[in-house]
Amino acid sequence: MADPEELLRENEFLRARVEELELSSSLRSSPLSSQPNSLHASGLSLCPSRAWSTDAGGRNRREIVTRPTFCQRVLSCVEEAKRTREEEQQLMETYESFSEPIYEAWKASSVDTSERWTDDMFRPFARRLRGAPVPKLKFEALRSVFDKYEMPLVVDLEAGTEERYGSWGDENPLSPRVEDMEIAWVNGAATSTFGMTVEGYKEWERRAEPTTTKFFRQTEQAILKAVFEDGDTSPFREVFFSYGDIDDEDDWNPAEAFIMQITPALLEMDGKIHFTYVQEPHAPLKYPREITDRMLMPLAVFRYTEVIVVIFSMEGVILQQNAASMAHFGMVAASSTTYQDVGEDGKPVNRLRRLFGGDAVKYKMMMEKVEGGTMFQSHVRVRKSDMCPEGRNGQGSNRTRELEMEDHIDFMFMATKMRDPCSGGSVIYCDLQDISVQVRQEQKIKAMRENEQGLLREMLPSHIIDRLVKDRHERRSSSSGSSSRSLRSSDGGLLLDGAMDLSSDRVASLAEYHKQVTVFFCDIVGFTRISACSMPRDVMGMLNKLFVLLDEATEEHGIFKVETIGDAYMCVAGLNMKDGRSLADPGHHASNMANFCRDALLAAGQVTDPHGHPVKIRIGLHSGDVMTGVVGCKMPRFCLFGDTVNTASRMESTGIPMRVHASKATKDLLPGERWEPTGGVEAKGKGKMDTFLLL
Structure with missing residues (x-):
């Protein structure tokens, strides 16, 4: 009894074979199949290409034809097994359908790669395609065949690659550039059509404007990527323009569209095997509407894109615009209207210039780049009224006057020069993408930063911040793969989260020793009693008013505020802040602190407690050496510590309300001030100390 699974497999095979034969039969019966250039006469294709049949109304319609199995392989390396002769013959026959010159040259070459082409013959790019499904040609046969055709045929092949890439191994796959290819030969039809020989072509490419050859070079580069990176070695087709005599700069007529077919191949010439591609600049059409359909699809893209697309004349007149632009410019393109608005000088309004408002410098920069063949790209802020058309007879329309009251739009503006296919002259292609939402978001983020x-x-x-930034930069430079966050934002601003990332080593590196600084402490007399009998909001209002006045005084006298704890306020003069003040002697800093103390007492006199009584503060000063550092990962703090800090605190706690109580060390730094001895005080942990009150 037969195996059911085996019968199912056989049935599936037969069904697929019937479908293949039916498809082949329908293609052969198509009215187009009799044309020499019909792509699908054999039912085989090198790429997911289009088969063209006729619908009930007699119109052409597209169908997708699957790539044959033997052509689905990714391009081969040198070690891949060679194709069978049967597969090679099948591959050759497919070229008869869509590239008769290639087929005839391949057939005439009669290359048996298994015997004739040895490893030492392959140049670098050709070596990568040794087992790939591409035509294998001999130059003598190709030249003999191509010269019989009346259609232009151009041969490009790899040049100078042995010098540049000869030492590269197979483990370093090459990614060819357009510059690695050059025109090697043209047939007589190409010379008569374009009026130049191989050297003429090369010279024209060297001196042609970037906008003249830009699209073709981009297409060539995309083809090289498709072949060597994507493994697609099938022939490629694209629409190009012909403007007239290619060698005559003054003979740029309105363009005619044609199909360029480019076919990758391997070519044996002078005992070497080169990667090559054959250009067929006036390739036969696959079907009558091919060019029309190829032109209509970009027009649909142009119409339906949400990006504003505008083509300006070099004088700033809008020649063509898409639907998205009409909402901003109005319907003002020369292609859309009968008449054009003119300015007071009688010339058409330069709408391109108006996009830049009063920024004549930026407009000039844009024009210089564009005229030089370079793309201009920039953020442009445009007033809506400058995009709206002028009213008739020089009078602004109601809409224009309305827009003048509205805001601007932020655009990402891109402009590049291209050749107008309608006239052969130069025009400016622009696209404007509305980035107003992103700009507003960035402004909010910037404000938050x-x-x-x-x-x-x-x-x-500031010097601690600079140290943190420098340290992070050095660490990131030494370990480019580090995922740690930067201490600075993209605009160069400081980031709080970076400052919080404090390792033990970083904490140690930020510790510093400072000689002869003057430390200030103050607190509010009776604060505990005031807090106990007052509303929290009233207490906070009192503290805030006092501390704001003290903060303002620190800025005026060059004092560094350290912190506030409850009703206590701490600051210091004379830290090595690396901002120029450290150059002064300790006496200068102590003098600044004395002046600050006087202002602090005046500030306290301007503040009342929640019950209307004047606030009284005690102030303590001491001068000496301190150490500083940054500690903590949540709200990291800059701290002062050492005996000088403790002593200054004792001066405050043993002081007198509304007086400045200072140690002898501070008094000695200020011989020019008037002092009143206290007779000494007992300081916890210090014993009796000689202290003084500032008069």
């Missing part, structure tokens, strides 16, 4: 940076500056001295 600025607030964050302000907070960070209040938390840490």
Whole structure:
């Protein structure tokens, strides 16, 4: 009894074979199959290409034809097994359908790659395609065949690749550039059609404007990528323009569209095997509407894209616009209207210039780049009224006057020069993408960053911030693969989260020793009693008013605020802040602190407690050496520590309300001030100390 699974497999095979034969039969019966250039006369294709049949109305319609199995392989390396002779013959027959010159040259070449083409014959690019499904040609046979055709045929092949890439191994796959290819030969029909020989072609490519050859070079580069990176070695087709005599710069007539077919191949010439591609500049059409259909599809893309697309004359007149642009410019393109608006000088309005508003410098920069063949790209802020058309007879329309009251639009503006296929002259292609939403978001983020940076500056001295930034930069430079976040944002601003990332080593590196600084402490007399009998909001209002006045005074006298804890306020003068103030002697800093103390007492006199009584503060000063550092990962703090800090705190706690109580060390730094001895005080942990009150 037969195996059911085997019967199912056989049935599936027969069904697929019937479908293949039916498809082949329908293609052969197509009215187009009799044309020499019919792509699908054999029912085989090198790429997912289009088969063309006729619908009930007699119109052409597209069908997708599957790539044959033996052509689905990715391009081969040198070690891949060679194709069978049967597969090679099948491949050759497919070229008879869509490229008769290639087929005839291949047939005339009679290359048996298994015997004639040895490893030492292959140039670098050709070596990568040794087992790929491409035509294998001999130059003598190709030249003999191509010269019989009346259609232009151009042969490009790899040039100079042995010198540039000869030492590369197979483990370093090559990615060819357009510059690696050059025209090697043209047939007589190409010379008569374009009026130049091989050297003429090369010279024209060297001196042609970037906009003249840009599209073709981009297409060539895309084909090289498709062949060597994507493994697609099938022939490629694209629409190009012919403007007239290619060698005559003054003979640029309105363009005629034609199909360029480019076929990758291997070519044996002078004992070497080169990668080559054959250009057929006036390739036969696959079907009558091919060019029309190819032109209509880009027009549909142009119409339906949401990006504003406009083509300007070099004088700024809108020649063509898509639907998205009409909402902003109005319907003002020369292709859309009968008449054009003119300015007071009688010339058409330069709408391209108006996009730049009063920024004549930026407009000039744009024109210089575009006229030089370079793409211009920039953020442009445009007033809506400058995009709206002028009213008739020089009078602004109601819509224009309305728009003048509205806001601007932010665009990402791109402009490049291209050749007008309708006239042969130069025009400017522009696209404008509305980025207003992104710009507003970036502005909000920038404002948040600025607030964050302000907070960070209040938390840490500037020299500490600079040290953190420098340290992070050095660490990221030494380990480019590090995923740690940068201490600076993309606009160069400081980031709070970066400052919080403090390792033990970084904490140690930020510790510093400072000689002869003057430390200030103050607190509010009776604060505990005031807090106990007052509303929290009233207490906070009192503290905020006082501390704001003290903060303003620190800025005026060059004092560094350290912190506030409850009702206590701490600051210091004379830290090595690396901002120029450290050059002054300790006496200068102590003098600044004395002046600050006087202002602090005046500030306290301007503040009342929640019950209307004037606020009284005690102030303590001491001068000496301190150490500083940054500690903590949540809200990292810049701290002062050492005996000088403790002593300054004792001066405050043993002081007198509304007086400045200072140690002898501070008094000695200020011999020019008037002092009143206290007779000494007992300081916890210090014993009796000689202290003084500032008069």
